Amino acid sequence: MPETLGARRRLFDLALWLLLCVPVLLRSDPNDGGSWFQVAAGVTVLGGCVAVSRRWPLLPLAVTVAASLPASLELFTPSYSLALVAFGYLAGRRQDHARGSLWLFGAVAVVGLLLTRLTGTSLGPWFTLMLALALAIVAPWLVGRYVRQYDRLVRSGWELADRMEREQAAVADRERLRERSRIAGDMHDSLGHDLALIAVRAGALEVDPALGAEQQRAAGELRRAAAEATERLRDVIGVLREEGAGAPTAPPGETAGELVARARASGLDVTLSGALPELPGMAGRALYRVVQEALTNAAKHAPGAAVAVDVGESGPRVTVRVESGPGAGAAPPASGGSGLVGLDERVRLAGGTLTHGPVEGGGFALTAVLPRRAPAAVPAAPTSARELDRARRRVRKDLVRAIWIPLALLAALAVLTAGVAVWSQSRSYLEPDDYARLLVGQAYAELVEDLPDHALESPPAGLPAEPAGVDECRYYRATVFAEVPVYRLCFAGGRLVSADELS
Numbered sequence: 155m156p157e158t159l160g161a162r163r164r165l166f167d168l169a170l171w172l173l174l175c176v177p178v179l180l181r182s183d184p185n186d187g188g189s190w191f192q193v194a195a196g197v198t199v200l201g202g203c204v205a206v207s208r209r210w211p212l213l214p215l216a217v218t219v220a221a222s223l224p225a226s227l228e229l230f231t232p233s234y235s236l237a238l239v240a241f242g243y244l245a246g247r248r249q250d251h252a253r254g255s256l257w258l259f260g261a262v263a264v265v266g267l268l269l270t271r272l273t274g275t276s277l278g279p280w281f282t283l284m285l286a287l288a289l290a291i292v293a294p295w296l297v298g299r300y301v302r303q304y305d306r307l308v309r310s311g312w313e314l315a316d317r318m319e320r321e322q323a324a325v326a327d328r329e330r331l332r333e334r335s336r337i338a339g340d341m342h343d344s345l346g347h348d349l350a351l352i353a354v355r356a357g358a359l360e361v362d363p364a365l366g367a368e369q370q371r372a373a374g375e376l377r378r379a380a381a382e383a384t385e386r387l388r389d390v391i392g393v394l395r396e397e398g399a400g401a402p403t404a405p406p407g408e409t410a411g412e413l414v415a416r417a418r419a420s421g422l423d424v425t426l427s428g429a430l431p432e433l434p435g436m437a438g439r440a441l442y443r444v445v446q447e448a449l450t451n452a453a454k455h456a457p458g459a460a461v462a463v464d465v466g467e468s469g470p471r472v473t474v475r476v477e478s479g480p481g482a483g484a485a486p487p488a489s490g491g492s493g494l495v496g497l498d499e500r501v502r503l504a505g506g507t508l509t510h511g512p513v514e515g516g517g518f519a520l521t522a523v524l525p526r527r528a529p530a531a532v533p534a535a536p537t538s539a540r541e542l543d544r545a546r547r548r549v550r551k552d553l554v555r556a557i558w559i560p561l562a563l564l565a566a567l568a569v570l571t572a573g574v575a576v577w578s579q580s581r582s583y584l585e586p587d588d589y590a591r592l593l594v595g596q597a598y599a600e601l602v603e604d605l606p607d608h609a610l611e612s613p614p615a616g617l618p619a620e621p622a623g624v625d626e627c628r629y630y631r632a633t634v635f636a637e638v639p640v641y642r643l644c645f646a647g648g649r650l651v652s653a654d655e656l657s
Contacts, residue, residue: 163208171204174240178233196221200237207241211248212258215241215291219262227269228282229262235290242291246298255295262287284570346384347446350453351420353380357457358421384454410445414463417449423458424449428465431472437524440504441474444522447497448476451518459517470526471506477519576634581608584630584641589653592643596650605643606630614638617656624651 178196199221203214218237225231229238245255266283356377360370408416410430418424433441445463452461460479465472494510501508506524513519588604609628614637620627627644631637632655639657643650 167204167207170240171201174200174204174237177236180232196233203237203241207244208248211241211245212254215245216258219291223266223269227266227273227279229266229286229290230282238290239294242294243298246295246300247302248298252299259287259292262291345387347450349380349384349387350450351417351422353377353384354421354453354457356380381454408442410442413442413445413449417453422449422453423460424463425460426463426465428467430463430465430474431467431526433472433524433526435527436500436504437472437506437526440501440506440522441472441524443497443500444474444508444520445476447494448478448520451520452476452478456517471523472526473521473523475519475521477513478517580634582606582610582631583634584632586632589632589641589655592650592653594650594653598645598648598650601650610640613642614640617642620644621652 175197178193178200199217203217207214215238218234218241219229222229222231222234222238225234249255263284266287267280270280270283356373359365359373360377362370362373365373409432411426414424414426414430430441430445432438448463449461452459456478462475462477462479464475464477466475467473494508498508501522501524504524506522508520508522510518510520584606591604592601605628609630613627613629617638617640620642621644624644624646627642630641630643632639632641639655642652642654642656644652
């Protein structure tokens with residue numbers, strides 16, 4: 155694929171070079187290819203420009219302008235005009251930023267103005283140069299910029315579509331893994347709790363004096379088997395859990411009150427102070443998990459110890475404290491596991507806080523403060539959507555720039571043209587007070603200081619014929635902006651013979 159692309163580019167460059175060489179080979183202008191040396195030089199320079207146009211898009215345009223200006227201050231040469239258009243378009247098409255092009259356009263305008271002043275010609279050729287610059291260079295450059303932005307938008311659209319497909323596949327994979335993690339968490343929570351209750355019942359049978367020694371030994375084996383099964387379950391579920399995954403959020407099939415009642419029926423010494431409320435959404439699931447985790451850990455780490463569940467309500471928040479009495483181990487419940495870590499994450503996602511630690515006199519306490527209504531989760535904007543929005547803003551900015559740049563150039567050219575026109579007209583403007591001081595018979599040397607620097611090159615159409623017997627007549631503007639009226643001063647023998655205001 156890269157070899158095919160490279161071959162296509164070489165063929166395109168070769169065809170472009172041959173096309174640009176045609177006007178040079180025709181030698182249509184003696185000043186622009188009148189000798190075979192100039193033709194050979196032009197063909198060679200154009201070949202070099204085409205060769206470097208991909209790496210340095212502005213260099214061919216600058217070289218072509220430099221080759222055209224010495225031949226014509228108006229920047230119009232039959233041999234290189236096509237090259238100006240082509241390289242102007244390629245500069246806009248291939249250049250990343252527009253700042254370099256704008257500097258080049260400004261440099262061409264300044265150099266053209268300096269050459270015009272150095273040659274002593276009027277500003278007419280320079281205005282023609284500005285027109286040629288706008289039409290032969292800036293306009294193709296803008297077309298190239300537009301094509302570039304359009305291609306970028308299309309390419310960005312395809313890239314974003316491909317990225318969105320990959321992200322959708324990745325999201326589906328993550329959802330499957332997350333669902334496996336939730337299933338694993340629920341298995342650990344529900345089965346672990348049930349196995350802990352079995353261990354509690356087996357422990358009670360183990361010390362029941364009504365049973366024989368054989369039955370008590372079997373109950374002890376059952377209690378140890380349930381504890382070992384709980385440990386193996388935790389290890390297996392730990393493998394299935396996704397690394398760094400948050401707490402599972404699947405709702406259990408019973409309420410927190412029913413959970414306490416079932417634990418009490420299983421032989422766990424549980425007292426409940428207050429009624430466990432049924433909270434909506436994630437807050438209710440978090441409340442259930444707090445009570446379940448506390449009862450499971452109490453049964454596992456402090457079998458036979460009393461457990462107190464206290465419920466307090468204060469405004470929009472509910473406080474649940476589960477405290478296991480003396481007899482609990484010194485180590486925190488679920489030490490080395492992920493029970494409390496996942497529980498803390500679940501409570502945090504529900505908008506609450508979780509605290510835990512040992513209490514005075516032995517035992518362990520788990521306290522959760524939960525809101526009655528969990529905060530709504532704000533989904534983050536997908537990466538593809540942000541990329542698409544950023545690409546749209548970038549393309550919109552480039553398109554706006556492609557519009558205001560030519561408008562700014564045209565406005566600057568119009569202002570400059572108007573300013574130069576006013577300036578040139580003011581140089582042939584004769585003040586009414588100066589005209590009033592003119593006296594017929596004065597020598598030209600006496601009144602030349604009151605006259606403008608320049609007279610009109612030709613009189614406006616429709617004026618009366620000049621009087622007979624005069625050597626020359628000079629015409630000056632009576633107003634700056636209008637062609638008429640004008641002052642006509644006629645001289646004969648170096649003296650003023652008539653002064654008239656004509657309209």
